Amino acid sequence: MARATIKQVAEEAEVSTATVSRVLNNTDFVSDEIKERVMAAVNKLNYRPSAIARSLKQDRTYMIGVVVPDISNPYFMGISKGIEDVVGKEGFQLIFCSSDENPDKEKRLLKLMQEKRVDAVVLATSGGNDPAIKQLADSRMPIILVDRKPDSPEAGLMLDLVAEDNTEGASRLTRKLLEDGHKAIGVVNGPTRSSTGRERLDGVRKAMKEYALNEEPIVYNGDFSTEDGIQAVRHFLDADHRPTAIISLNNRMSLGVLLEIVRSGLRIPSDMAVASFGEVEAGPLLKESGIYYLEQRPYDMGIKAGEILLRRIREEAPLLKPAFEIYGTEVKQLN
Template identity: 70%
Template sequence: MAKATIKEVAAEAEVSTATVSRVLNDSGYVSDEIRERVLEAVAKLNYQPSAIARSLKQDKTYMIGVIVPDISNPYFMGISRGIEDAVGAEGFQLMFCSSDENPEKEGRLLQLLREKRVDAVVLATAGGNDETVKALSESGLPIVLVDRKLGTETGGAGVLDLVAEDNEEGAYRLTGRLLEEGHVRIGVVNGPARVSTGRERFEGVLRAMRERGLREQPLVYNGAFSTEDGVRAVRKFLQADPKPTAIVSLNNRMSLGVLLEIVRSGLRIPEDMAVASFGEVEAISLLRQPGFYYIDQHPYDMGTRAGEILLRRIRKERAEEGPAIEIFRNEVNRIG
């Protein structure tokens, strides 16, 4: 059965197509009698308005693009859910994309979202696309950075709206807990330095060590924020002489790999190897008295805040204001 057209609805209701449009878009005056006739015709003909035509007319698609490094990561899932709950009530839908920590793929996704005419973008950048992001923003596309800043070459956090964690301070306090327990030989599992979270969290580790008089550089493994990189890091550390007595892992996915490999190696946590993680790891509950330090995170709240900022930008309520910067401060917790 062919789809009904707006002209057929207008003919059935004995009104103009402009009147049908006013009724469906709730714009302009239409009498109650005419409105009822139009709605009856719509129901009778099972008319479905064209989302594409409506978006062209309104210059709005009601789509928001979300690019994160790994949509399967519970942390980014929480952020995405917060965004969705914040913008969903206004009729917006999300288009999710995973960059896989690949700057080239992220660049292609940014281009795709521009071609899809999304109304805004939320970006947890993999790095390397600062100029592209800046150009899109200057063209009028609202962009909110979440979790990660742009690189320093384009002004870092000062260019675009940003919702992130206090990465350096969190890593500083997390490392401090290990140092307070007497650990001086520490292995650091970190992500790529091109990403702001990697740079800032590592600086927090170094600051904690410097303030306690430890001048020697820690053992470092730089990965790509994956479970496999946590496994590889532990294997590297266990081959060192002397071995570290504690590991600070600066990402929850890598922390899972750290825990798995320590257990596989027959070591006890924390007796043989203490572990501290930037982000909670659910699997830690399977260990008995793990003595596990972690930084608590609030991805849903961050996503909600990012969604609220986006809505104001889309409505142009903050057109004359500078970038909105929201930094979440997290606490150190201990299990066992």
């Protein structure tokens, strides 16, 4: 069956196509009697307005691109849910994409967002794409950075940012291990090309210096994946000077750390203490584990990002005043 057209709706309701458009878009005054006739015709013919035609006419697609390193990570899912709960009320839909911590893929996805004419982009950058991010911002498309910053401050000068205080959060987490008497600490970190990788490692070093531990921590740099956590534990256990505690600076890697420690027959924390930047879903299954973790607020971050997005799309906030929302973090312990 051929799709009904606005002309057919107008003929059925015995009005002009312009009147049908005013009713559907709720613009200008139309009498209740005319509205009823138009909506009756719409329902009878099962008419559905063309989203493409509407976007061309309004210069808006009602689509927002969300590019994150891993859409399966509960942390980024929480951020996305918060964004969706805000912008969805205004008729916007989200297009989700994973960069897989791959700067080249991220660059292609940003280009795709431009080609799809999305109304705005939410980006948790994998790093290495400052020129592409700047080009997107220069095109006047609203772009909100979440969780991560660009490589250089200049690139992000005019961009909105919703993130955590990574340095302070990692410092607090490390201090808990130091307070418990641990001096040999293994650090599972992500790639330092990302701001989270750089800032969280700086936080670990900051805490160690506060405790007069000037030697470098034992660092395993992975790619924020569960497999990296597994490989890191194997690396630490094979080291000449095995650490007595592990701090994992990402919840995905923390899962791998816990899996491999249990698989190796070690007990937490008597054989190996563990601290995680972000709660691990499987953590509560380990009874009396004493795992330290940094409580994160991804949903709240998503809500804030969504509110900023709507202001930018509506041009309610001057571009010369980017919004910076930095969330503090609290260390907790599983008992």
